[in-house]
Amino acid sequence: MFTSHRESFRALKRIPNRRILPGVLALGLVLASAPAFAIFSNGGFEQNDFSGWTVAGGTNPGLLGVEPFTSASIQIAPGAPGPSAIVGQIADPLAPTIVLPRVGQLTAKLNDENGGALVTTLVQTDTVTNADIDAGDGMPHIRFAFAPVMDDPSHAPNEQPYFYVSVKNLADNSILFEQFAYSGQAGVNFLNGAGSWKYLEFQNVDVVLPLSAIGQQVELTIVAADCALGGHGGYVYVDGFGSANVPPPAGAPGIVEVPVNKPLMLAVLAGMLGLFGWRARHARA
Ligand SMILES: [Ca+2]
Ligand SMILES: [Ca+2]
Structure with a gap:
């Protein structure tokens, strides 16, 4: 990706006519800032489908155990997956206050938004x-x-609509x-939101991987579940998966940066996330 940008720019610089230079420079800047969605296929859903992704799911029998819930609390019973869709300017x-598309x-x-105790997963x-290295920090x-947008029927916590998002390193399951x-x-x-609905503005996530992750496989998982009792819905909008910066939204962005394999930084991060009311975790699956 970076190589092709450089080559394009070099080729453009060979053009001798000075009068077209401003235009050439502008084009060069456009090329240099083109999104490098290097790591994920169709990570921005711009193909207008789920090509590159595995959409699955089932039904939600309720979360296991008691709070705090983790990935280990998630149960998905066999059944038809919950719905999924690609949306544009709606x-x-x-x-x-959510602005779409993101x-x-x-x-x-x-x-x-419908019930049915359904779960949709995207992996x-x-x-x-x-190509996923950011020139800014070399990582x-x-x-x-x-x-996430979810109805809040005030069921028991394990029966509420919920969402889950994770990035896992398959080399060591971290x-x-x-x-x-x-x-x-x-x-x-x-x-x-409207009535008993609750939601969050788009959360920008920036996960910084260690250099040792180069050549390793990572797995993205998103889970969106209706309530377990069948009467209430919930869904999650996702976009911009890749290594490039997610451009700022129309509203105020909330950037969540997650350095890994740095316990001290994670502690600082946990404190920062506390400001947002988030629970940060560095768990082993
Ligand atoms: Ca998109
Ligand atoms: Ca639903």
């Missing part, structure tokens, strides 16, 4: 390469944005990033 009356022309929506595995990055919350969960700064 308004969401349940979450009126990046480019299209954004993925996992699950929906993609890919290999980290040198590989995984970046994306997500926004969780590089994960976030879980059920609707209305204390400590998560949900915004009030």
Whole structure:
């Protein structure tokens, strides 16, 4: 990716006519800042489908155990997967301040506002390469944005709609990033949507990987679940999966940067996330 940018720019610089130089420079800048969605296939859903992704799911029998819930609490019973869709420029009356699409022309929506105790999962595995290194810090990055929108029927916590997002290194099964919350969960700064609906603005995630991750496989997982009792829905918008910066949204961005394999930094991060009411975890699966 970077090589091709350099070659393009070098080729352009050979053009001798000075009068076209400003235009050439502008084009060079455009090329240099083109999004490098190197790591994930169709990471921005701009193909208007789920090519490159595995969409699955089933039904939600409720979360296992008691709080705090983790990935180990998630149960998905066999059954038809929950719904999924690609959306463009739409308004969401349940979450009126969310701006769609988030990046480019299209954004993925996992699950929906209807009940049925359904679960939708979205997974993609890919290999980290040198193309995922950010020239800014010399480290590989995984970046994306997500926004959960969930009804809050005030069921028991394990029966509420919930969402889960994780980035896992398959080489050692370490969780590089994960976030879980059920609707209305204390400590998560949900915004009030229509009626009993709760939501979050798009959260920008920036996971900094160690250099040792080059050549290793990472797995992205997103889970969006209706309530376990069948009457209430929940969904998650996701977009911009790749190594390039997710451009700022129309509203105020909340960038969550997650350095890995640096315990001190993680402690600092946990403190920062505390400001947002998030629970940060560096768990082993
Ligand atoms: Ca997109
Ligand atoms: Ca649903």
